[in-house]
Amino acid sequence: NEYKIPELYAARKKLTKLFYYNVGIYSKAFHEEEAEQSLNDEVQILDLEKLVEHVANKDKNRILNYLKQVFDELSAYKKLNLHSLYLMKQEIMQVVYADLMNQGIQATKLFYDEFSIKLADRATNSTVDMIRWVNYLLEKTFEYEDEVAKxxxxxxxxxxxxxxxxxxxxxxxxxxxxxxxxxxxxxxxxxxxxxxxxxxxxxxxxxxxxxxxxxxxxxxxxxxxxxxxxxxxxxxxxxxxxxxxxxxxxxxxx
CATH class of the missing domain: 1.10.10.60 (Homeodomain-like)
Incomplete structure (x- = not known):
């Protein structure tokens, strides 16, 4: 069957939108309906008190392991998608930026370089990208906090x-x-x-x-x-x- 131009355009638009909601993890694709449903289901992903404690202790490994645990739990409940990663990113930034501000450090300027922005932009592409960004975020944060402390x-x-x-x-x-x-x-x-x-x-x-x-x-x-x-x-x-x-x-x- 031949497709008409409007039908091709609609199909392309749907595929583009589907790709946008895709997150590469465990060879599984996450679809638009899952992301839309999560909008109503999730308002907070992470245990912020636990995250604040780990950041205050500068325990990067514990934070990364905790995030991987959350990924597994979200995946098991079919809630690992673009929206849940976006929420996680915002919650992580909230905690880390607050920790920096408490020490008089301006986070927006510390992470204003091109490389930092690029990693942050890619963070919601996949769990691998999220871990890569968080690892970088924490390393740079803790290193600069230590430098200021000295x-x-x-x-x-x-x-x-x-x-x-x-x-x-x-x-x-x-x-x-x-x-x-x-x-x-x-x-x-x-x-x-x-x-x-x-x-x-x-x-x-x-x-x-x-x-x-x-x-x-x-x-x-x-x-x-x-x-x-x-x-x-x-x-x-x-x-x-x-x-x-x-x-x-x-x-x-x-």
Missing amino acids: AATIIEKINKYIHEHYAEEIGRNEISAEFYLTPEYLAKLYKKKTGVNLKDYINEYRIEKAKELLRAGEKNISMVAESVGFDNFTYFSTLFKKMTGVSPKDYKRN
């Missing part, structure tokens, strides 16, 4: 960043974005570990670099101010005198 390491990196970018317009917002931290947490952490306000350290470093340039005598004072990150000459002069006891003009002359 405050000396993160402070060294912040100082290095300031030393390399002091001539630019930088403050706690710009620096916190570079290290995936909230501005408030960054400022608090820096003050706690160094005893110095972040803004004060930036200004102190800029003034030290300004002193070097003034001693070299190759630039006038306004050019020096601009070279070390000050776009307001009056503010630069006031701050310079406050920190050194003399004006930039007198410092250069002497």
Whole structure:
């Protein structure tokens, strides 16, 4: 029998929709009706309290084993489909992102790179993709949390960043974005570990670099101010005198 164009289009549309709801697992295809039924049956897939506990303990293996157990249970009840994987993904992100936020880390920036986005987009394609994404998500989360916990390491990196970018317009917002931290947490952490306000350290470093340039005598004072990150000459002069006891003009002359 020959198919008419509208019938072919309808068949293609149905197959495309069927493919969209397909999830590769145990060589089993999951159909649209199963996904639609699950919309009404499931509002939560995972035991969030258990997940929160495992994430807090940084127990990646236990989390992955728990997810595989959930896959088996869902498969046994014929509820393993696109929608259930989507719900699992959202629940995992909810728990992990909350854990990061509790430590002052901005999850959306930590996972904003192309590779992270690609893995996240593929997570609901199959249980294999889900496990691959969760494994990556947890490894990156736990590694960065450990790095932040070792405050000396993160402070060294912040100082290095300031030393390399002091001539630019930088403050706690710009620096916190570079290290995936909230501005408030960054400022608090820096003050706690160094005893110095972040803004004060930036200004102190800029003034030290300004002193070097003034001693070299190759630039006038306004050019020096601009070279070390000050776009307001009056503010630069006031701050310079406050920190050194003399004006930039007198410092250069002497």
